[in-house]
Amino acid sequence: MDKILIDSLSLQYADGTESLRNVSLAIPEKAITVLFGPAGGGKSTLLRCLNRLNDLTEVRASSGKVLIDGENVLDPKTDVIALRRKVGMVFARPVVLPMSIRGNLTYGLELAGETRRSRLDEAVERSLRLAAIWDEVKDRLDEPAIALSGGQQQRVCLARVLALQPEIVLLDEPTSGLDPISTGKVEAALQELKKDYTIILVPHSVQQAGRTADHAAFFLQGELVEFQPGHGIFTNPRDKRTEDYVTGRFG
Amino acid sequence: MNHSSSTRNLIQRIGFGALSVLAFVTVAPIIGTALYILWHGGSAISWEFLSGFPRDGMRAGGILPAIVGTFYLTVGTAIFSVPLGIAAAIYLSEYAPDNRWTRLIRIAIINLAGIPSVVYGLFGLGLFVIFLKFGTSILAASLTLSIMTLPVIISTSEEALRSVPQAFRTVSISVGATRWQTIRRIVLKEALPGILTGVILGLERAAGETAPILFTGAAFFLPQLPNSHSTRPWPCLITFLSSRRKYPTCRFKFNMAPRWCCWFLCWE
Numbered sequence: 001m002d003k004i005l006i007d008s009l010s011l012q013y014a015d016g017t018e019s020l021r022n023v024s025l026a027i028p029e030k031a032i033t034v035l036f037g038p039a040g041g042g043k044s045t046l047l048r049c050l051n052r053l054n055d056l057t058e059v060r061a062s063s064g065k066v067l068i069d070g071e072n073v074l075d076p077k078t079d080v081i082a083l084r085r086k087v088g089m090v091f092a093r094p095v096v097l098p099m100s101i102r103g104n105l106t107y108g109l110e111l112a113g114e115t116r117r118s119r120l121d122e123a124v125e126r127s128l129r130l131a132a133i134w135d136e137v138k139d140r141l142d143e144p145a146i147a148l149s150g151g152q153q154q155r156v157c158l159a160r161v162l163a164l165q166p167e168i169v170l171l172d173e174p175t176s177g178l179d180p181i182s183t184g185k186v187e188a189a190l191q192e193l194k195k196d197y198t199i200i201l202v203p204h205s206v207q208q209a210g211r212t213a214d215h216a217a218f219f220l221q222g223e224l225v226e227f228q229p230g231h232g233i234f235t236n237p238r239d240k241r242t243e244d245y246v247t248g249r250f251g
Numbered sequence: 252m253n254h255s256s257s258t259r260n261l262i263q264r265i266g267f268g269a270l271s272v273l274a275f276v277t278v279a280p281i282i283g284t285a286l287y288i289l290w291h292g293g294s295a296i297s298w299e300f301l302s303g304f305p306r307d308g309m310r311a312g313g314i315l316p317a318i319v320g321t322f323y324l325t326v327g328t329a330i331f332s333v334p335l336g337i338a339a340a341i342y343l344s345e346y347a348p349d350n351r352w353t354r355l356i357r358i359a360i361i362n363l364a365g366i367p368s369v370v371y372g373l374f375g376l377g378l379f380v381i382f383l384k385f386g387t388s389i390l391a392a393s394l395t396l397s398i399m400t401l402p403v404i405i406s407t408s409e410e411a412l413r414s415v416p417q418a419f420r421t422v423s424i425s426v427g428a429t430r431w432q433t434i435r436r437i438v439l440k441e442a443l444p445g446i447l448t449g450v451i452l453g454l455e456r457a458a459g460e461t462a463p464i465l466f467t468g469a470a471f472f473l474p475q476l477p478n479s480h481s482t483r484p485w486p487c488l489i490t491f492l493s494s495r496r497k498y499p500t501c502r503f504k505f506n507m508a509p510r511w512c513c514w515f516l517c518w519e
């Protein structure tokens with residue numbers, strides 16, 4: 001089953017940069033789909049279309065559709081608040097909000113109107129366990145989140161997204177600033193998460209793409225060069241440019 | 252290696268020494284003045300002085316009306332200028348698009364902060380006292396001081412709001428917060444110390460100004476507590492100012508100094 005259908009999506013930023021050019025892509029549910037490619041390929045731009053975070057930046061022109069569960073989320077009538085609860089996002093740099101660890105996790109739920117302490121506590125524990133950080137922070141939930149290490153902060157950020165019980169999780173180079181051990185923990189958490197969530201990951205290296213991908217798409221300068229379900233893109237790339245990139249001969 | 256590190260050490264020490272001397276030069280006169288005045292005239296501050304009314308063309312008696320008047324004025328100014336100033340800062344920093352029009356508004360605000368207070372005083376006299384017929388009153392003076400304080404509060408608060416990292420806003424929005432929820436729960440909380448600095452700076456300026464009050468609310472310097480309107484607000488003040496100019500030294504005795512200081516704290 002495809003969770004997300006991207007249909008001839010194009011996007012041009014206010015300064016004229018064509019960041020996405022006629023991208024069409026079907027993203028299967030409950031799997032990790034990896035979007036990879038060199039810098040400036042439009043991967044982050046594509047992710048920000050899925051939860052309408054591009055609303056915050058100046059976009060000159062965009063066209064095409066993004067269907068999530070059959071509904072075009074680019075439609076101006078879309079309830080973006082509900083959309084963002086359903087489509088969570090983890091950013092490259094871990095950004096914890098200036099409050100306690102618990103506060104970070106309950107922030108979104110409280111905004112959604114949840115006030116019952118038991119429900120909040122339950123969500124805190126569940127999401128911290130899913131993000132593989134419960135054991136490290138369970139005794140210090142009321143301390144400021146900023147006191148955690150970068151790797152821990154990033155998993156708190158992942159937990160903050162999971163606390164809202166989204167259906168789709170977008171991760172934009174979530175491990176680019178982390179050491180190999182923290183990276184391993186995040187990747188292991190993702191492997192668990194994909195049983196219940198649709199995950200789209202922009203990896204920080206081709207190696208990570210290969211390690212984590214169930215399906216992979218290769219982006220180059222705003223174009224989707226190649227998409228293959230499964231690992232085919234790494235073992236048997238059809239496009240010359242993809243082959244050059246995955247074998248490290250790109251340039 | 253060894254040589255260069257010891258040279259660096261020396262430069263470091265010279266720099267540190269120079270800074271210490273400069274800091275001392277700046278602070279010493281202030282502490283010295285305060286101690287000198289306290290030493291020679293500390294005995295002149297009394298309960299009667301703080302709680303009494305001025306007598307003798309303001310050359311004797313107490314300063315209660317000035318204290319109470321300053322209090323009313325500051326509170327009045329805060330009521331008008333703080334909510335409006337913070338709201339304007341929020342609009343400018345969080346909602347207003349960055350175009351020629353908003354840039355013009357920002358420049359105007361910064362320039363307004365630098366206008367001499369006497370100009371605000373005359374403006375308040377024209378608008379509030381005469382045109383809107385508020386008379387010389389706490390209301391007119393508070394409004395005038397509010398207008399004078401607003402630019403300071405707006406520009407400092409806007410600066411404080413802008414210094415809150417953009418990433419906090421993005422993250423908050425991405426977990427389903429509205430813009431206003433983000434501002435209220437994250438941005439304002441983070442910017443609060445900076446905003447308070449702006450509010451204090453602004454109100455300090457308001458509490459210490461003479462010129463605008465001179466035109467719009469000098470009633471407080473009557474030898475009575477401010478109630479409604481005053482019959483002769485100006486003469487007292489002007490007598491006071493001119494008497495000080497005419498006999499600067501012969502009237503200035505050391506045991507009067509703390510009183511003068513208090514006058515100034517309340518007046519300037």
Ligand SMILES: Nc1ncnc2c1ncn2[C@@H]1O[C@H](COP(=O)(O)OP(=O)(O)OP(=O)(O)O)[C@@H](O)[C@H]1O
Pocket residue numbers: 013014015017018019037038039040041042043044045046057058
């Ligand atoms: N807010 C913006 N305003 C203008 N141009 C932008 C903006 N964000 C991205 N771009 C441009 O859009 C293009 C695609 O950027 P994007 O961030 O989507 O690439 P990316 O594939 O995520 O790259 P990276 O691997 O470096 O993160 C780039 O040329 C970039 O300069």
Ligand SMILES: [Mg+2]
Pocket residue numbers: 043044045172
């Ligand atoms: Mg990117």
